[in-house]
Amino acid sequence: MKIQGKMFMWLSLFILVMAVVYGVWSKEPAGTTALFLAFGLAIMIGFYLGFTAKRVDAGAQDNKNADVADDAGEVGFFSPHSWQPLFLGIGGAFAFMSIAIGWWLMFFSAPLILLGLFGWVFEYYRGENRTQ
Incomplete structure (x- = not known):
């Protein structure tokens, strides 16, 4: 780094x-x-x-003398199946479209953004992924 x-x-x-x-x-x-x-x-x-x-x-x-294999291994944890970025993306697209089309579109985008953000934050606190 x-x-x-x-x-x-x-x-x-x-x-x-x-x-x-x-x-x-x-x-x-x-x-x-x-x-x-x-x-x-x-x-x-x-x-x-x-x-x-x-x-x-x-x-x-x-390390200047390192090989490619020296950096192998686990990089981090990535969520395998999350739908929340899709909701955030659609809500964000509607929010930016509301600037061009009309501010009334923000009434449809704000719930999508809030739903996606809430779902992303609490994704691993419900269902099969809940930790005990």
């Missing part, structure tokens, strides 16, 4: 320089704002990865 953190920090520095050059050269506010926001996002990710790398053991990607 240390390598990825350094890469994002260098990327954020590059984006900052490009944002300043673009802003001075083009005098166009939308693109300049987007580049400064991209700088902020890159520096947040780089800071997070660098901060987390200090707290966890060094991974295989931090």
Whole structure:
């Protein structure tokens, strides 16, 4: 993770320089704002990865002499069968469509978003996946 953190920090520095050059050269506010926001996002990710790398053991990607097989193993837990992202996606799509079509569409999207969010949070507290 240390390598990825350094890469994002260098990327954020590059984006900052490009944002300043673009802003001075083009005098166009939308693109300049987007580049400064991209700088902020890159520096947040780089800071997070660098901060987390200090707290966890060094991974295989931090070792220059590591093989591909050194990074094998369990990556993490991923839910095998969750319908909640589908509800969140449909609700989010309706919410963004309500900006273009009409705010009345938000009355249909808000329950879908709330239902999907509630279901995702409490997914493993009911049914066959409930822990005792």
